[in-house]
Amino acid sequence: MGPGSARFLFRTFKRILAANTAALEGMARMDRALGGEYVFDTAYLESAVREVCRLTHLSAYHLNGMADEAYVGLYDAYLTVKDALEDILAGGMGPLAARRVLPFAEIGWELEPLVGLASVGLAVLGRGMGLPAPDGLAVTVTGMADLAGEHREEVLGDVEAGVTALYARLGGPRPLELTLVAAGTDGAGKILATAFADSALAAGQAVAGFARNGAGGGAVAVCLRPLLTGVLAGTLQTLAHDPTLPPAMLAVARSMAASPAAPLALPDPADRCWFSRLAPHAPLRTRLAVKPLDSVLPGGRPLTPSRGHSLRGSGFITPQQGAALAELGLAAERALGGPCLLSWVLAADGGFRLTGLEPAETAYPEWSEGPDAADSMPDAADLLLSGGQIACGGVGAGPVVLLDDDTPADAVPLGCVGVARAASPALSRIVPRLGALLAEVGTPASHLATVARENRVPAIFGLAGAAALAVGTMVTVDAEQTAVYRGVVESLLRQAAMQGASPGSEPEYLVLRRLLRHIRPLNLVDPAARDFDPAHCRTCHDILHFAHEKAVGLLLAIDVSGRRSLGAPRRLREDSPFELGIVDVGGGLAGAGDTVGLSEVTSLPLKAFLEGLLRRDVQRPGPAHLGLGDVMAGMARTSRALAAAPEAAGANLALAAGDYANITLRLGYHFSVVDAVVSDRPEHNFIYFRFAGGFADGDRRARRAALLLTVLERLGFRATRQGDLVVGKRKLLETGEALAVLRFLGALAAYTRQLDVELADEDDVARFARQFLKLCGLVPPNAATPEDA
Amino acid sequence: MIPDTPDTSDTPGTLDGAAPGPDPSPRRRRTSILVLDDEPIVCKRLKPFFQKAGYEVEAFTRPAEALARVEERRFDVVITDLKMQGLDGLAFLGKVKALYPDTDVIVITGFATLETARESFRKGVFDFVAKPFKLTKILDGVRRIEKERGLVP
Numbered sequence: 001m002g003p004g005s006a007r008f009l010f011r012t013f014k015r016i017l018a019a020n021t022a023a024l025e026g027m028a029r030m031d032r033a034l035g036g037e038y039v040f041d042t043a044y045l046e047s048a049v050r051e052v053c054r055l056t057h058l059s060a061y062h063l064n065g066m067a068d069e070a071y072v073g074l075y076d077a078y079l080t081v082k083d084a085l086e087d088i089l090a091g092g093m094g095p096l097a098a099r100r101v102l103p104f105a106e107i108g109w110e111l112e113p114l115v116g117l118a119s120v121g122l123a124v125l126g127r128g129m130g131l132p133a134p135d136g137l138a139v140t141v142t143g144m145a146d147l148a149g150e151h152r153e154e155v156l157g158d159v160e161a162g163v164t165a166l167y168a169r170l171g172g173p174r175p176l177e178l179t180l181v182a183a184g185t186d187g188a189g190k191i192l193a194t195a196f197a198d199s200a201l202a203a204g205q206a207v208a209g210f211a212r213n214g215a216g217g218g219a220v221a222v223c224l225r226p227l228l229t230g231v232l233a234g235t236l237q238t239l240a241h242d243p244t245l246p247p248a249m250l251a252v253a254r255s256m257a258a259s260p261a262a263p264l265a266l267p268d269p270a271d272r273c274w275f276s277r278l279a280p281h282a283p284l285r286t287r288l289a290v291k292p293l294d295s296v297l298p299g300g301r302p303l304t305p306s307r308g309h310s311l312r313g314s315g316f317i318t319p320q321q322g323a324a325l326a327e328l329g330l331a332a333e334r335a336l337g338g339p340c341l342l343s344w345v346l347a348a349d350g351g352f353r354l355t356g357l358e359p360a361e362t363a364y365p366e367w368s369e370g371p372d373a374a375d376s377m378p379d380a381a382d383l384l385l386s387g388g389q390i391a392c393g394g395v396g397a398g399p400v401v402l403l404d405d406d407t408p409a410d411a412v413p414l415g416c417v418g419v420a421r422a423a424s425p426a427l428s429r430i431v432p433r434l435g436a437l438l439a440e441v442g443t444p445a446s447h448l449a450t451v452a453r454e455n456r457v458p459a460i461f462g463l464a465g466a467a468a469l470a471v472g473t474m475v476t477v478d479a480e481q482t483a484v485y486r487g488v489v490e491s492l493l494r495q496a497a498m499q500g501a502s503p504g505s506e507p508e509y510l511v512l513r514r515l516l517r518h519i520r521p522l523n524l525v526d527p528a529a530r531d532f533d534p535a536h537c538r539t540c541h542d543i544l545h546f547a548h549e550k551a552v553g554l555l556l557a558i559d560v561s562g563r564r565s566l567g568a569p570r571r572l573r574e575d576s577p578f579e580l581g582i583v584d585v586g587g588g589l590a591g592a593g594d595t596v597g598l599s600e601v602t603s604l605p606l607k608a609f610l611e612g613l614l615r616r617d618v619q620r621p622g623p624a625h626l627g628l629g630d631v632m633a634g635m636a637r638t639s640r641a642l643a644a645a646p647e648a649a650g651a652n653l654a655l656a657a658g659d660y661a662n663i664t665l666r667l668g669y670h671f672s673v674v675d676a677v678v679s680d681r682p683e684h685n686f687i688y689f690r691f692a693g694g695f696a697d698g699d700r701r702a703r704r705a706a707l708l709l710t711v712l713e714r715l716g717f718r719a720t721r722q723g724d725l726v727v728g729k730r731k732l733l734e735t736g737e738a739l740a741v742l743r744f745l746g747a748l749a750a751y752t753r754q755l756d757v758e759l760a761d762e763d764d765v766a767r768f769a770r771q772f773l774k775l776c777g778l779v780p781p782n783a784a785t786p787e788d789a
Numbered sequence: 790m791i792p793d794t795p796d797t798s799d800t801p802g803t804l805d806g807a808a809p810g811p812d813p814s815p816r817r818r819r820t821s822i823l824v825l826d827d828e829p830i831v832c833k834r835l836k837p838f839f840q841k842a843g844y845e846v847e848a849f850t851r852p853a854e855a856l857a858r859v860e861e862r863r864f865d866v867v868i869t870d871l872k873m874q875g876l877d878g879l880a881f882l883g884k885v886k887a888l889y890p891d892t893d894v895i896v897i898t899g900f901a902t903l904e905t906a907r908e909s910f911r912k913g914v915f916d917f918v919a920k921p922f923k924l925t926k927i928l929d930g931v932r933r934i935e936k937e938r939g940l941v942p
Contacts, residue, residue, distance in 0.1 A: 033921055039835065040921035041828040043899035390924075480924060481841055495837060508830045 009066055009555060010585050010655060016062045016551045017660075017677060020544050021684045023055035027520055027541065028445045034512055035453040036393020036480055037444055045512060049085050052519055056081070056540040063547040066554050071546075073534030078543055084518045094514060100143030100155050101162040104136050110514035114140050116181035117189025118223035121340070121357030125332055129432040129455060132328075133354040135169055136225030137162045139207050141183050144220050147211035156204040163200035163224070175227040176203055179356060180210045184219025189359045192220065196227060228353050230256055232316050232346040238329040239339035239360055240274060245284050247277040247490055249326050253316040256345070271315045273322055278488045279398050279415055279435075279474075281326035283319050317346070325352055327414035330435065332357065334396070334456050378489045384475060385484040388438075388463030391423070391449035395496035396436030396458045397476040397488045400469045403427055417475055423448040423461050431455050436477035438466040438484065445682075447732070450520075460484070527553075552675060552688065555662060569653060570596040572610070577619050577750045578665070580652045582606070588656025603656035605676040605687075608739040609663060612746025618775050619750045661742075665749060674745055678738040685738045689717065689728040689745060703765050704752060710769040711748055714778060715741050744776055751775075820940050821863075822931065824848040825855040825881065826870040826897065831920075835868065838924050844931070852876035856884060863889045866934055868927065871898035871905060879912060886913050893934040897922065 030048050033040050060074040084094045093114050096102065102115060104123035112120045119138035126133030139159055146155045167173045180193040193210060197203040207222055233256045240250035254270045269289030275281045317325070325344065332342055332354070343356035401416040405426040412418065415435040420427055423442025428451045431437060437452055442461035452459040458479040460466075469475065469484070476489040485492070519540045524532050527549045537543045569581030573595035582589060582596055588603035589596055598614065601607045612618075655662040659679040665672045675688040691708055708726045712719040717728035730741060751772050822844050824835045832848035839846045847864075849855035852875045859867070867885050871878035882894045896909045899920040906917045916930040935941045 029921075036834075038921035038923055039831055039897075039927070041826075041831055041899050044921045047899075478841070480838055482925075492841070495841070506830050506833060508828075 006655075007585065010657075012062050012066045013551045013555050014586070014657070014660070016059050016066075016547055017684065019055045019058040019062065020548055021679075021681055023052050023059065023540065023544055024684060025681075026052045026055065027516075030512065030516060031450055031453060031520060032444045034509065034516065035391060035444065035449065035459075037390040040508070040512075042508060042511075045508070045515065046089055049089060049515055049519075052540055053078075053082050053085065056543050059544050059547040063551055066551055071534055071550065074537065074543060074546065077534050077537035081518050081538070081540055081543070085515055088511060088514045088518070094518065097140075097142060100140055100146060100151075101158040102138050102140055103162065103165065104138070107138060108513070108517060110510055110517055112189075112510065113184050113219075114138075114142070114221070116141075116183035116221035116223060117359060118179055118181045118191065118357050119221065121332065122223065122225060122354065125354060125357075129331065131331060131354060131432075132352060134225045134228060135166065136223065137166055139222035139224065141219045141221050144207075144211055144222065147208060152208070156208060159204045159207050159224075160200040163203045166224075166226075167200070170226060173199065176224055177227040177355070178203065178206050178210070179223045180220055181223060182218055183221040189357070191356065191358055223356070225355070228345045228347070228355050230345040230347040230353070232256055233355075234270070234316075234344060234346075236325055236329045236342045236344060237339070237360060238333045238342065239277070242274070245274060247493060248274040248284050249277055249281075249329055250274050251317065251322055251325055253346075255316065271317070273315060273317065275322050275326045277326070277330070277493065279323075279327075279413075281323040283322060286315055288315050321346070321350075321352075328352055328354065330415050331432070334394070334435070334458075378476075378485045378492065382485045382487065382489065383483060384469070384486050385438075385463055385465050386482060388460040388466075388482050389444050390479050390482060391437070391439075391442070391444045391446075391459035391461045392452040392457060393480045394436075394456065394458035395476065395478050395480075395492045396434075397474065397493055398435035400471055400473045400475055402467070402471055403430060409433060417477055419466050419469055421467050425451075431457050436479070438463050438469075438477065440464060440466045555675065568594075570594060573597045574610070574614055576610075576614060577753055578652055580654060580665075582654045582656055585655050585657050585660075587658030588661070601656065602658060603661050604659055604735075604739065605678040605742050606654055606656045606661035606663065608678070608742035609661060609674060609676075609746040609749075612743035612748070613750050615747050615750065618747040618772070619753075672749065674742070674749075676738070676742060678733075678735060678742070680735055682732055682734050685733045685735065686729065686731045687717075687733070687738060687741055687745070689719075689726070691726045706765045707769050707772075708748070708752065710765070711744075711772060714769075714773055715744055744778075747776060748772065819843060819845040820865045820931070820935055821845045822847075822866045822868060823855060823859065823864040824868045825852060825873075825878075826850065826868075827852070827873040827875075828870070831870070831897070834924070835927070838928075839931070842928060852881055856881065859885055859888060864892055865938070865940060866931055867892055867894045868931075869894065869896060871896055871909070872900055879908060882909070882912055882914060891938070893938070895927065895930050895934075897927070 026048055029038070030052075032038060033044070057075075057078055060071070060078055063074065064071055087097075088094045093111070096106070096111065097114060102111070102119075104119065104127060107115055107120055107123035109120060109124060115138035119136065122133045122136060125131040126135065139155075143155050143158065146152070163176070176197045178195045178197060179191050180195075182190045182192060193213070195206040195209065197206045203224060207224075210220070210222060232253050234251060234253040236252075237250040240248045242248060251273045252270050253273070271289055272287040273283055274285040276284055328344075329340075329342055333339055339360035341358040341360055342354055343358075345353045345355055347353055396417065398416040399413070400419055401412055403412070403418045403420040405424050407427075407430060409429045412430050412433050414433050416433075417436045417438065418427070418430060418434045420437070420439045421441060423439040423446045425447045427437075427448055431448070431451045432455045434457050437448075437457055437459040439448070439459075439461045440463060442448060444461060446461065449459065449461060458477050460477065460479050460482050463482070463484070466484070474487050476485040476487065476492055477483075478485070478489075478492050518538075521539050522541045522545055523538050524536060524542045524546055526532060532546070532549075534546065537546055569583045570589065571594060572580040572582060574597060582601070588606060589600055590602050591600045598607070598610055601610060652665045654664070660677050661674070663674040672689070672691040676686065678685050689712060691705065705721050705726045709719050709721045709728075712726065712728040715730070717730050719726060719728035721727075730738075733741065822839055824832055824839075824846065825848075826832055826835075827850050829850050832850055836846050836848040847858065849858065852873050855869075856876065867882070869878045869881055878896060878898070882896065885892055885894060893915040894913070895916045895918060896914050897918045897920055898905065909917050915934055918927055918930065932941075
């Protein structure tokens with residue numbers, strides 16, 4: 001066995017799979033650690049990064065072994081990622097630390113020390129969670145430090161370029177508001193100064209002014225965004241402790257009518273309203289200010305003046321608006337991992353816009369400790385459900401809402417507790433709106449769990465009985481205890497709301513987020529794209545995925561005419577619609593001899609495929625009816641086929657390992673390949689399907705391709721068709737599901753054999769597709785159509 | 790280091806009778822736990838977790854302070870890191886055992902080797918948990934101690 005031989009390629013491919021599996025598991029564990037499931041320390045971060053790097057390098061190495069060093073650029077990509085990770089582990093901010101200006105689109109939680117809390121908050125709440133927060137940019141700690149040195153002009157140039165790009169995104173120039181914030185690793189995110197600008201040039205000057213006036217030597221950054229105007233402006237403190245009130249939020253509201261250019265500089269009158277932290281956020285107390293006669297009140301209704309031509313007795317914001325604001329505040333708090341002070345504007349259209357974010361000022365030590373802390377915890381009578389696994393730690397309370405794949409996101413109230421049967425990826429778009437998420441089926445390794453962690457939404461997956469919770473019931477979810485309680489458990493919410501108490505805001509978690517940014521995202525998703533190359537691999541996941549895709553491609557290109565290098569195939573000894581030779585490449589077959597029965601096939605994916613192939617009910621009886629056009633078209637193809645190596649024509653060959661199968665079918669004149677890994681690791685299972693060719697004329701071959709496409713899509717494949725070439729992929733399947741899909745593919749191979757000559761028109765495509773799906777017990781895509789004879 | 794492998798065994802009530810989740814049982818004398826780890830993140834995670842599960846918890850990041858505290862009072866369970874600056878975890882557990890032979894100790898460490906595990910057990914450690922670990926895993930250890938010591942009915 002030497003380089004280039006089929007057996008060498010297969011063995012190396014298996015090594016890539018093993019490295020990828022281990023790396024993806026390590027990545028998943030790091031991701032899960034982010035959700036609070038694991039208790040870890042800095043030593044873990046170091047060892048986890050080291051291991052993922054080692055496996056990523058191994059994957060690149062093996063791919064180059066398979067491809068005769070065709071992808072050496074992958075080593076450069078690997079070294080770039082590794083350098084970034086080492087910098088972060090050493091306390092740095094990674095490659096972005098050198099950037100002086102960053103648009104919000106490039107800012108995630110992990111960059112808080114570089115850009116300050118204001119920019120991180122607006123960027124993540126707006127872009128990441130879909131809350132009403134503006135686009136903008138940050139002048140980083142690096143940029144502000146460079147302003148004091150010889151790079152001053154370059155920084156100002158960067159700021160102006162950033163503002164020009166922002167204007168382009170916003171559709172034109174507009175007034176800007178700039179805030180100077182405390183940043184750096186010890187920065188609390190306090191707003192230190194505010195300025196306004198009406199052009200890119202003026203924005204640069206305002207930033208320079210901030211730098212000139214200094215900030216007491218601490219690290220600072222600038223948040224720059226459009227100046228937002230409206231009817232009212234104010235703040236919301238998401239946790240306003242008052243011993244006489246239940247957990248409350250404090251909204252302060254002022255009119256913007258007098259001076260929209262500097263709303264927060266207005267002297268009072270300001271209304272102060274305390275709302276309950278719990279849905280539906282009832283007003284708990286109000287302190288209404290005396291208002292001038294010309295004050296704009298909700299609904300525009302004039303009130304009777306009392307003494308001194310002033311108005312009393314009516315607030316700037318209605319209880320409904322207060323509740324909407326409170327929901328925004330809780331969503332922001334979940335995202336931040338702790339209480340915060342939001343700035344907002346109420347626009348003329350009645351909607352709130354977030355304009356700023358600061359940490360909450362007060363910590364509440366009396367809530368955190370004390371001998372009675374445990375006494376106020378819920379008792380057994382309140383426990384509704386217990387069990388499952390932590391998908392994301394934290395505590396959330398709200399009314400139960402049932403979710404499924406078809407639930408529209410805007411029908412889900414902000415802050416509710418979403419309950420789903422299965423943790424389907426389709427729920428991802430709803431996650432940012434939830435106060436907590438429960439799923440009966442699903443694991444912390446699933447995609448939806450990653451989305452929950454990204455949005456810091458407390459989540460428990462695999463929780464039996466969750467879907468039986470009555471819709472509308474108020475519940476409290478304590479994800480770390482994997483428990484659901486009846487009603488609103490204030491003690492749990494208090495403990496979770498304490499500054500820094502919820503996982504996600506500690507320095508170790510920020511380092512982990514920063515590391516994962518260079519490990520987890522998959523940027524290279526389309527193997528057909530022009531930039532699917534080593535130079536565009538930016539993360540470990542990119543490199544692993546690239547190596548996997550290319551390795552599969554190399555494996556699929558194995559020339560079956562050279563199959564002798566694999567060893568002699570054993571002939572399938574069953575009543576199959578066609579001959580099939582099987583080569584055991586490791587744990588795929590039992591027994592010995594020239595032939596092999598189905599019972600001796602130990603390869604999980606091959607056995608499933610054969611079970612489908614050998615189904616009597618899907619095999620089409622009798623010879624196909626050929627028209628003259630079919631024969632003429634077939635003749636040309638026949639002569640081409642005859643010119644090929646004699647072993648290649650009609651060679652149906654399967655390579656089989658315990659968890660792997662590569663099945664190449666050359667039935668007559670069509671060619672199909674099934675390539676599948678099925679193991680007990682859903683994250684690494686995949687099924688590829690390719691089909692091309694056929695005996696009939698071009699139209700009919702294209703119709704068979706259309707039929708295959710219909711069926712593949714019904715089986716959940718991401719499938720594409722070009723002419724008579726069909727390519728389909730499925731990944732991330734549970735073992736049982738993967739085997740079921742392979743059985744369908746086996747049945748499909750038997751069913752569609754020579755079917756193309758019967759596909760006289762487009763209606764036949766739909767008819768045969770329905771017939772096949774019905775035979776397999778699957779609901780056809782258009783079930784309402786009357787059944788064909 | 791041996792990382793905790795992900796598992797899917799977290800079915801309620803299947804972990805030796807120690808189901809994950811809270812134990813909001815009727816009031817009784819609460820089992821006392823001392824946590825010592827020089828990494829603040831570990832104390833920050835373990836303390837509220839055990840408090841919510843109904844335990845009395847004190848957490849320390851400085852071995853000297855933890856040592857002073859155990860000299861003042863006895864804890865039912867001590868959870869300690871092994872490698873710390875100032876005082877070796879094995880030395881700390883030796884002192885705890887010398888003062889209170891019936892206090893059970895769980896060692897948590899990010900540097901788990903067969904040798905350190907063996908040495909820990911020789912010194913009378915009840916359980917040895919490698920970081921990173923699941924909260925349910927350490928809760929399971931504490932509940933086993935409670936069961937064996939008759940701290941729960």
